[in-house]
Amino acid sequence: MAKMTIQEKLAILSDAAKYDASCASSGGSKRDSRKGDGLGSTTGSGICHAYAPDGRCISLLKILMTNFCEFDCAYCINRRSSNVRRARFTVDEVIWLTEEFYRRNYIEGLFLSSGIIRSPDYTMEEMVRIVEGLRARGFRGYVHLKTIPDASPDLIERAGLCADRLSINIELPRDASIKALAPEKDAGEIRKAMGRVRLQKEDFDEPSHTGRRRGKFAPAGQSTQMIVGADDATDADVLGSANRMYGAYGLKRVYYSAFSPIPDASEVLPLKDPPLLREHRLYQADWLLRYYDFGLDEIVNRDGKGMLDLDIDPKLSWALQNRGTFPVDVNRAPRETLLRVPGFGTKIVDRILKARRAGALGLEDIRRMGGRVKAARPFVTTKDHHPAGLLDEAALRARFVKPEQMELF
Amino acid sequence: MHAPRLPRIGTLAAWRDTARRLAAAHADPANVDWGLETDGAPALFDEDLPAPSRSLRVPKAFAELVRTLVPERTGEGMALAYALLVRLQETPGLLGNRADPQVARAEAIAKEIRRDLHKMHAFVRFREVPAPEGAAEGARRRFAAWFEPDHRIEEECAPFFAARFGDMDWRIATPEVLTIFEGGELRLVPHVGLRPDAEDPLEQLWTTYYGSIFNPARLKPDAMRAEMPRKYWRNLPEARAIPDLIAGARARVAAMKDAAPTPARPRPRPAKEAPPMPDPHDDLFAAAGGAPGGSRSLAELAEAAHDCTRCPLHADATQVVFGEGPAEARVMFVGEQPGDREDIAGRPFVGPAGKLFTEQAEAAGLDRSDYYVTNAVKHFKFVQRGKRRIHQKPAASEVSACNWWLRQELAQVDPQLCVAMGATALHALTGSGAGILKRRGAVEQTKDGRPVLVTVHPSYLLRLPDADLREAETAKFRADLARVRELLEERAA
Numbered sequence: 001m002a003k004m005t006i007q008e009k010l011a012i013l014s015d016a017a018k019y020d021a022s023c024a025s026s027g028g029s030k031r032d033s034r035k036g037d038g039l040g041s042t043t044g045s046g047i048c049h050a051y052a053p054d055g056r057c058i059s060l061l062k063i064l065m066t067n068f069c070e071f072d073c074a075y076c077i078n079r080r081s082s083n084v085r086r087a088r089f090t091v092d093e094v095i096w097l098t099e100e101f102y103r104r105n106y107i108e109g110l111f112l113s114s115g116i117i118r119s120p121d122y123t124m125e126e127m128v129r130i131v132e133g134l135r136a137r138g139f140r141g142y143v144h145l146k147t148i149p150d151a152s153p154d155l156i157e158r159a160g161l162c163a164d165r166l167s168i169n170i171e172l173p174r175d176a177s178i179k180a181l182a183p184e185k186d187a188g189e190i191r192k193a194m195g196r197v198r199l200q201k202e203d204f205d206e207p208s209h210t211g212r213r214r215g216k217f218a219p220a221g222q223s224t225q226m227i228v229g230a231d232d233a234t235d236a237d238v239l240g241s242a243n244r245m246y247g248a249y250g251l252k253r254v255y256y257s258a259f260s261p262i263p264d265a266s267e268v269l270p271l272k273d274p275p276l277l278r279e280h281r282l283y284q285a286d287w288l289l290r291y292y293d294f295g296l297d298e299i300v301n302r303d304g305k306g307m308l309d310l311d312i313d314p315k316l317s318w319a320l321q322n323r324g325t326f327p328v329d330v331n332r333a334p335r336e337t338l339l340r341v342p343g344f345g346t347k348i349v350d351r352i353l354k355a356r357r358a359g360a361l362g363l364e365d366i367r368r369m370g371g372r373v374k375a376a377r378p379f380v381t382t383k384d385h386h387p388a389g390l391l392d393e394a395a396l397r398a399r400f401v402k403p404e405q406m407e408l409f
Numbered sequence: 410m411h412a413p414r415l416p417r418i419g420t421l422a423a424w425r426d427t428a429r430r431l432a433a434a435h436a437d438p439a440n441v442d443w444g445l446e447t448d449g450a451p452a453l454f455d456e457d458l459p460a461p462s463r464s465l466r467v468p469k470a471f472a473e474l475v476r477t478l479v480p481e482r483t484g485e486g487m488a489l490a491y492a493l494l495v496r497l498q499e500t501p502g503l504l505g506n507r508a509d510p511q512v513a514r515a516e517a518i519a520k521e522i523r524r525d526l527h528k529m530h531a532f533v534r535f536r537e538v539p540a541p542e543g544a545a546e547g548a549r550r551r552f553a554a555w556f557e558p559d560h561r562i563e564e565e566c567a568p569f570f571a572a573r574f575g576d577m578d579w580r581i582a583t584p585e586v587l588t589i590f591e592g593g594e595l596r597l598v599p600h601v602g603l604r605p606d607a608e609d610p611l612e613q614l615w616t617t618y619y620g621s622i623f624n625p626a627r628l629k630p631d632a633m634r635a636e637m638p639r640k641y642w643r644n645l646p647e648a649r650a651i652p653d654l655i656a657g658a659r660a661r662v663a664a665m666k667d668a669a670p671t672p673a674r675p676r677p678r679p680a681k682e683a684p685p686m687p688d689p690h691d692d693l694f695a696a697a698g699g700a701p702g703g704s705r706s707l708a709e710l711a712e713a714a715h716d717c718t719r720c721p722l723h724a725d726a727t728q729v730v731f732g733e734g735p736a737e738a739r740v741m742f743v744g745e746q747p748g749d750r751e752d753i754a755g756r757p758f759v760g761p762a763g764k765l766f767t768e769q770a771e772a773a774g775l776d777r778s779d780y781y782v783t784n785a786v787k788h789f790k791f792v793q794r795g796k797r798r799i800h801q802k803p804a805a806s807e808v809s810a811c812n813w814w815l816r817q818e819l820a821q822v823d824p825q826l827c828v829a830m831g832a833t834a835l836h837a838l839t840g841s842g843a844g845i846l847k848r849r850g851a852v853e854q855t856k857d858g859r860p861v862l863v864t865v866h867p868s869y870l871l872r873l874p875d876a877d878l879r880e881a882e883t884a885k886f887r888a889d890l891a892r893v894r895e896l897l898e899e900r901a902a
Contacts, residue, residue, distance in 0.1 A: 007617055014621040033575035036593045041573040048636065049531045050647055052623035053654050055632025062622060083671055097614070103552065103577065104535045106615050138576070188715075191727045195753035247793045248727055248753065260626040261662060267670040273662075274626055293795070354505040365508035 004087055010097065012087040016067040016078050017113055019262070020169070020225060021255035023048075025059040025108035025142040027220030028164035038138025040102060040109070042164065046142075047108050060111040060144060061101055065089055065127055069115030073182035074269055075171070075230045077262040078115045084264050088117075094130045095137070102141050109142030109164075110134070116148060124151035124159070131162040144220075149185075149193035156193075157200055157217070165220040165252070168193050173241040177231035181268065194249040197222050201250075221252035228282060229275040230259040236296070236306030239285055243296055246289075256282040281308040288314055291346055292339045311401045316342040319379055320397050326379040327387050331360050343375030375400070411458070412442040415487075417585065417599045420445070420561065421479050428491050430458040432465055438495055443487040447585075447599075467497050470504050477519040477526075480561040486522070489515045525559045529566050532556070532641050533581060535574075536609035549592070552579040555604050555644060563588055564597060571595045604644075612646040619647035625658035626665070707736050707821050710814070714787060720810035722788035722803070727752045732783025732818050740780040740893055741824040742766075743815070743834040745866055749798050752789035758782050762868035766830070769867070769883065773890035781822050785837035786811045808837050819859070825900055827859055828893060831866025850889060852896065862896065864889035 025046035032041035048057030064078070066088035072080040089097075098110045112130060116123050124147065131143055145163040147156055160166055168190055172178045175187040197218070204217035224245060226238055242254040258274035265271050285308055288294040292315070299314050300306050309317040319326065319342050328337050330352060338349045351369045355361060362384040367373045378390045378399075390396065411431060415423040424443075431441060471493070478486035493515060497503055507513055535552035552574070558566075563586040570581065571590055581588040582602040589596050633651075642648035711731040717723060730747035733756060750760035758766055767777065786807055791798040803811075815837055819827075829835040836842030838855045845865065853861045870886060873879040 007614055010614060011617050011621045014618050018622045018624050032572035034572045036575045039574070039576050041569075043569075047527070047531050050619060050645065051633040051637040052619065053630050053633050053651060053658065054624045054627035055629030055636075056624075056627070057636065058619065058622060061618065081671065100611055101615060101618075103550070103574070104537075104609065104611055104615070105533050105554070105574075188728060192755065195727050195755075199750075199753055243793060244725060246796050247798045248749075250796070258627070260624055261665045263665050263668070265665070265668070265670045267672055271666045271670075276627060276629075290796075351507045355508040358502070358506040358508070361508055368510065368513040369507035 006093055006097070009087040009089055009093070010063070012085055013064045013067060013089060014062065016064045016084070016115075017062045017111070019077065019257065019260070020062065020111070020113060020146070021056075021257040022144065022167065022223055022225060022253070023057055023059045023062055023111065024165075024223075024253065025144075027252060028142050029216055029219040031140045033138070033140055038140050039099065040139055040141035042108075042140065042142050049105065049107055059108045060142065061098055061107045061109070062111040063089070063094070063097075063113070065094065065112060065114035065123075065130065066117055067115050068117050070118075071116055071182065071184040073171070073185065074266040075181055075227055075259060075262075077264060079266065081266070082264045091126065091130050091133060095133050098134060098141070099137070099139060102139070107141070109144070111144040111146075113146035114148075120148040120150035121152055121155060124148045124155045128155055128158045128162070131159065135162050142220075147193070147197070149190045153196055153200070156197060160197070160200055160204070160217040161215050163218055165223060166197055166218045167223040167225070168197070169225040170241070170245070171225065171227050172231055173226055173233045173238045174231065177233060181231065191245075191248070194222065194224070194245065194251070198249045222249065223251055223253040223255065225255040225257055227259050228256050228279055229272070230269055234300075234306035235278070235282060235285070235308045236300040238282060239289065239296055239300060242286060243289060254286060256286070277310050278308070281310060281314060285314045293336060294318070312397065313342070315340070316375065316400060323391050326391055327381045328379060330366065330380050330382045331356050341376050341379050343372035343379075410440050410442065411436055412444065413458075414444050414446045414448065417445055417447050417561070418564065418597050421476065421564065424479050424487055424490070425475070427458065428494055429465060430460065431491065432494055432498070433460075433463040434458065435463075438488065438492040441488065441491060443484045443491070445484075448484075465494065465498060466501065467494065468501065468504060471497060474504065474515060474519055476565060477522040478515060480522055480525075480565055481518050482560045486515075486518050489518065522560055522562065526562050526566055528641065529556055529558050529562060530569055532637075532645060533570070534644065534646060535579060536607050537611075550577045552577055553605070553607070554579070554581045555602070555607075556581055556583055557604075557640075557644065558583060561585070567595055567597060609646075616647045616650050620650050620654055623654055625654075625661040628655065628658040630655055707732075707818070710817055710821065714814055717787070717814070719813065720788075720807045722786070722790050722807055725791070726788040728755050729787045730755055730757050730784065730789070731787060731814075732757060732781055734781030734783075734822075735778060736781075736822055738779060738781035738822050739825045739897055740775075740828060741819065741822055741826075742770075742780055742782045742828045742830060743838060744782070744784045744830050745833040745868075746784045746786035746803050747789045748800055748868075749789065749791070757784055762866065762871055765870060765883075766867040769887045770890050773887050774894055775890060781818070781824065783815065783818055785815060785834045787814055803833060805836070808833060812837055819855070819857070824859070826893060826896055827855060827861045828890075829861050829863050831869065834866070835861075835863055850892075860896070862889065862892060 026044065028042040028044065030042060030044050033039055046059055048059050050058040052058060067078040067084065068086050068088060069078045069080060077084055094112065101107045112127055114123055114127055127145060131145060134143065143163045144165040144167065145159050147159055147166050147168050149168050170190055172181060178185055178187045201217045204214055207213055226241065228238060238256065245251050245254060256279050258276050258279040260274035261271045285299050288299060289296065298318055300308060308314055319340065328341055335349060335353060338344055338352060339346065348369060348371045352361065355365065355369060360383040362382050363373055366382065378387045378396060381387065413427045415427065475490050478490040481487065489511060492511060493503065503509065504512060507516060533554045533556050535554045538551040538553050540548060540551065563583055567588045578591045584602050585599060587598050587600045587602065714729045714731050717729055730751045744758065747757060748760040748762065751757055751763065757763065786803040790801045790803050790807065792801055827838055829838050832842035832845045835845055838861050839853055840856060845863065848863045849865060851863050853863060855861055865886060867886065870879060870883050873882060
């Protein structure tokens with residue numbers, strides 16, 4: 001077989017990486033190359049350099065080091081039994097691609113993942129060599145490394161000292177599904193690996209006895225991904241798993257990835273359109289858990305089946321079932337109550353709290369400061385508005401449901 | 410009427426100076442017509458401006474807001490900024506009131522400018538320019554870009570690129586301004602630019618990446634256009650691939666669905682490495698970086714405990730936290746259950762309470778290599794509040810379910826003395842945990858007749874709010890631990 005060109009490898013190894021939902025480049029420690037001694041900067045907030053026709057942003061060069069893999073995870077295009085074409089980048093090729101793309105301002109940095117070859121330690125060490133190589137050449141862009149759960153702690157330590165973010169994908173919300181669909185993976189080991197990353201980060205964040213920092217370990221923290229729709233887990237299972245991981249391992253983000261058809265599917269998994277709307281609702285629910293002080297039970301107990309309402313967003317769904325807590329007086333209610341009003345995000349609530357010091361607010365004021373008045377109307381009173389019977393209307397839910405299923409294609 | 414005309418480069422500084430003078434002269438915002446020199450001749454009724462005399466006070470947030478208002482294309486931003494400057498002298502808290510129409514409008518413009526800045530950071534595409542003839546080896550590489558921002562944001566944007574592309578020379582041309590970064594020096598010059606006709610060999614590679622990272626099963630072109638409007642496409646090399654990617658998406662998905670699923674390939678799975686045989690000199694302690702010596706049966710027990718499902722606690726915990734220490738230890742310390750840090754680390758007594766215990770044991774003259782530490786319950790029990798895991802006292806059923814493991818440990822280690830730290834441990838060892846503070850300091854017996862010294866759990870000390878009380882209680886705890894040595898010596902005698 002003729003030697004593959006870098007273009008052919010890039011096509012294969014970025015195609016293989018497109019199922020990873022994360023492309024974020026935020027949260028890294030601030031640095032720049034203004035003095036001319038290196039390349040790149042990270043500002044702390046991410047930059048999306050392009051958007052693909054699937055609506056997702058492209059911030060990083062997201063590639064696999066190789067798509068050869070010894071594992072046989074049913075949901076994965078790179079599984080051992082797949083007929084997909086295989087390729088492998090050399091260390092220098094990845095460094096070259098990252099730098100050259102970066103110099104042209106195509107990307108914020110590198111998101112490197114890999115199939116597992118030879119052994120977890122071998123694979124991890126190759127990945128670490130790439131990142132260490134980049135840093136040794138003065139590269140200051142963002143790096144996200146997908147770590148191999150079974151790799152030795154000192155390799156993870158080297159990875160964390162070069163990378164802005166580390167991640168380990170749990171992929172499935174229930175241990176039983178992992179056992180069934182990813183026979184070589186062990187949910188317990190994955191959790192332990194996330195735990196070790198948390199402890200390593202805490203150890204590095206603590207100044208030593210001389211008061212000096214030993215280095216910055218994964219300043220943007222760690223994240224994980226869960227595939228939605230590959231097994232029969234409910235939204236309660238998915239969010240419950242996410243919630244536990246946020247609590248135990250201090251994850252910065254959990255990404256939900258609708259299981260989408262792959263070109264060479266396994267017999268075990270059906271080929272269906274990806275449940276994009278479900279994925280969207282999970283992100284909304286995740287947000288409510290993290291920033292709006294909602295409890296898991298409040299979000300997913302709607303019909304006892306543990307599923308989110310696909311027709312309306314989870315906050316609206318909660319509000320409709322808890323009409324007794326409304327209407328909320330925009331001019332008096334405390335922050336935590338305002339945060340529960342559909343159509344009000346955290347920013348709007350902060351603006352309301354500031355603005356109402358200057359005088360009583362009306363609906364038009366709220367619209368002007370960016371609130372979604374249409375959603376909030378039935379749930380609030382203002383100086384010029386009272387929902388009266390609106391809140392008790394049996395058909396209130398129907399006002400918010402779009403007549404047709406959202407067009408996804 | 411005032412009609413200040415500001416320069417195209419250095420606009421912000423010029424606006425600041427002019428606004429200061431105008432405000433000092435109490436110029437009515439309605440009578441100021443803001444514009445640029447490049448807009449044409451100044452208006453007829455311009456008057457000389459006084460030197461700034463009145464001192465003006467503005468909040469910090471205003472300075473930030475001005476940076477994003479002045480670059481606004483039509484001049485409305487500069488006018489609004491001046492109107493707000495004047496009003497701020499009377500109403501210092503004005504900017505916090507987003508219900509105010511002028512503040513709301515200013516924030517709306519600022520948001521648009523920030524978006525324009527962000528898109529310029531994102532969508533500038535550099536192309537490499539060949540080195541000039543006779544350039545030195547290792548000279549800085551040269552790049553050029555063309556961009557068409559909606560607003561006059563070149564100056565605000567330049568430092569971002571200078572901080573990012575510090576080791577190369579580059580130029581960014583817009584229709585009105587040329588930003589030049591050469592040898593580390595940044596300068597901007599006004600010019601009239603036209604879109605150059607240029608390519609870079611890397612553009613093909615980049616377009617390959619762009620097409621491959623796109624998932625056709627998730628086609629959502631509207632979402633793409635919302636973030637990357639068409640007006641930017643003509644300057645983005647990868648955008649040329651968009652029509653074909655969209656057109657081909659449905660067919661690609663259909664082909665995936667029509668293709669028969671692949672059965673597992675008859676390729677032998679690489680043999681998993683056999684787990685290494687345990688070294689007879691290895692034990693829990695050695696594995697955990699502690700002292701050598703011990704028995705393998707404890708290691709086997711620990712291994713077996715990993716799959717324990719005797720009570721529901723295993724479901725939410727990360728892992729079982731088994732006891733550790735030498736198999737021939739003369740003392741066994743029993744605590745309550747692992748906490749947050751123990752659950753993550755997989756080792757007992759490594760959290761705050763564990764650290765306090767180790768310190769106090771050392772102070773009481775106990776050598777870590779002489780004792781075995783474990784917990785009455787081996788899984789972490791907690792409730793989650795937001796992102797925090799709050800420790801929960803184990804239920805009697807959980808203590809009795811886990812007692813099976815504790816009895817195994819007692820049998821293997823066969824200690825001369827047990828130390829029950831806290832009510833749960835006391836309950837697990839003696840069958841009753843009631844009245845711990847009264848029983849503290851006493852030597853009782855386990856159900857199988859071993860002596861048990863009763864003391865408190867170190868986390869009790871950490872929870873005491875009063876510093877003096879905490880100190881006194883800690884001293885008592887240390888005294889309890891010191892008794893361990895006496896008791897051992899008595900037994901030896």
